[in-house]
Amino acid sequence: MRFPPPLSFVLIAALSSPLAAQGTSSWRPEETARLQAVLDSAVASSLPISPLRFKVAEGNVKGAAPERVIVVVRSLADAMREARAILGREESETELVSAAATLQSGVSGETLRSLFGSLRIRSASTQVFVAMTDLTQRGVPVSEGASTLMQLARAGAGAPAFEQLRSEIASDVSAGLAARTAVRRRADDYLSRGFTPQGSVFRSPSP
Amino acid sequence: MSDVDDKIPPTVAEAMRHLRPPAEPDDEQVAAIVGAVRRDRRTRVWSGVTLAAAAALVLMLVRPDTRQADMPVPDTGARSVVFEINAPDAHRVALVGDFNAWDASAHPMIASAGRWELSVPLSPGRYTYAFIVDGENWRADPAASLASADDFSRPSSVVVINPVNTSMTSTSVRQ
Numbered sequence: 420m421r422f423p424p425p426l427s428f429v430l431i432a433a434l435s436s437p438l439a440a441q442g443t444s445s446w447r448p449e450e451t452a453r454l455q456a457v458l459d460s461a462v463a464s465s466l467p468i469s470p471l472r473f474k475v476a477e478g479n480v481k482g483a484a485p486e487r488v489i490v491v492v493r494s495l496a497d498a499m500r501e502a503r504a505i506l507g508r509e510e511s512e513t514e515l516v517s518a519a520a521t522l523q524s525g526v527s528g529e530t531l532r533s534l535f536g537s538l539r540i541r542s543a544s545t546q547v548f549v550a551m552t553d554l555t556q557r558g559v560p561v562s563e564g565a566s567t568l569m570q571l572a573r574a575g576a577g578a579p580a581f582e583q584l585r586s587e588i589a590s591d592v593s594a595g596l597a598a599r600t601a602v603r604r605r606a607d608d609y610l611s612r613g614f615t616p617q618g619s620v621f622r623s624p625s626p
Numbered sequence: 627m628s629d630v631d632d633k634i635p636p637t638v639a640e641a642m643r644h645l646r647p648p649a650e651p652d653d654e655q656v657a658a659i660v661g662a663v664r665r666d667r668r669t670r671v672w673s674g675v676t677l678a679a680a681a682a683l684v685l686m687l688v689r690p691d692t693r694q695a696d697m698p699v700p701d702t703g704a705r706s707v708v709f710e711i712n713a714p715d716a717h718r719v720a721l722v723g724d725f726n727a728w729d730a731s732a733h734p735m736i737a738s739a740g741r742w743e744l745s746v747p748l749s750p751g752r753y754t755y756a757f758i759v760d761g762e763n764w765r766a767d768p769a770a771s772l773a774s775a776d777d778f779s780r781p782s783s784v785v786v787i788n789p790v791n792t793s794m795t796s797t798s799v800r801q
Binding site for chain 2: 488494520550
């Protein structure tokens with residue numbers, strides 16, 4: 420199955436855009452064909468193509484070998500398929516890519532499903548996935564991070580609360596606090612304060 | 627790039643040369659690029675080539691020190707986002723990411739007392755990005771979300787821009 424011309428141009432452009440000559444690698448025809456096959460398969464699966472194209476461009480600029488780029492793009496596409504199976508086809512592209520990133524960070528599909536299911540405010544899904552990925556990348560054990568986030572979600576935390584959590588943990592870590600300690604402290608604080616109907620943390624402890 | 631051109635079918639390579647913008651375009655080249663890029667509304671924002679051309683045009687039309695933090699773009703729901711990083715010893719810092727096809731020439735950052743910053747209009751969505759210091763040192767944003775498992779041995783960060791009608795944007799960068 421041939422790649423549609425517009426997507427071919429995008430693919431070739433993504434591979435060959437100058438991008439400040441940050442160590443871009445040349446691609447052999449068979450490597451280009453293999454990448455096209457990955458993107459073709461993603462299109463056939465009705466996956467959003469933009470995240471995959473961005474990943475190609477990113478890899479190219481970062482000087483990754485074509486084989487590595489192909490592996491990464493295929494991994495992302497597979498993660499998006501798995502995330503879609505968990506979230507359902509109503510998900511937004513942002514939500515889907517965030518969930519896929521969470522899976523790629525080492526969180527199992529089962530944990531992702533539990534995390535998603537614990538949300539009282541569905542619109543917080545993207546932020547909770549971003550927070551989960553961030554915690555994992557900071558070395559917080561998956562089970563511990565997921566458990567904390569689910570606890571917050573069940574208590575009514577929404578997008579503002581999860582974003583605040585992620586931001587404050589980043590500040591705490593920058594100040595020298597261990598991520599695991601920061602997560603527990605912040606979560607306990609939020610739970611003691613409670614959440615507004617919109618999912619923000621109350622400014623003062625709830626009565 | 628010539629290696630890539632040599633390995634790509636001639637017709638595709640020719641189309642690629644027309645689509646590919648130069649690293650530092652002048653006015654005439656920008657006009658040619660903008661005129662040559664197809665106005666496909668569905669792919670315009672996300673096409674790496676179109677992004678690079680649009681970014682180049684923005685650079686030509688917008689003064690580098692223009693602060694756009696209070697000027698959201700109404701039609702697309704885009705918000706002006708200020709990216710910043712502390713790099714007092716740097717000579718130049720580039721902002722790269724999904725929003726500019728990772729083109730280090732698209733968004734050179736502006737120095738101010740050891741900090742580097744730049745305001746960029748971003749439509750709602752999720753973007754991976756990084757800073758390139760002095761052309762070779764890749765740095766993630768220490769205040770932002772970490773991108774999942776660094777795929778290419780270079781650090782990256784993530785910013786999520788919520789739609790305009792929501793009250794919160796998942797990002798560490800100033801708006």
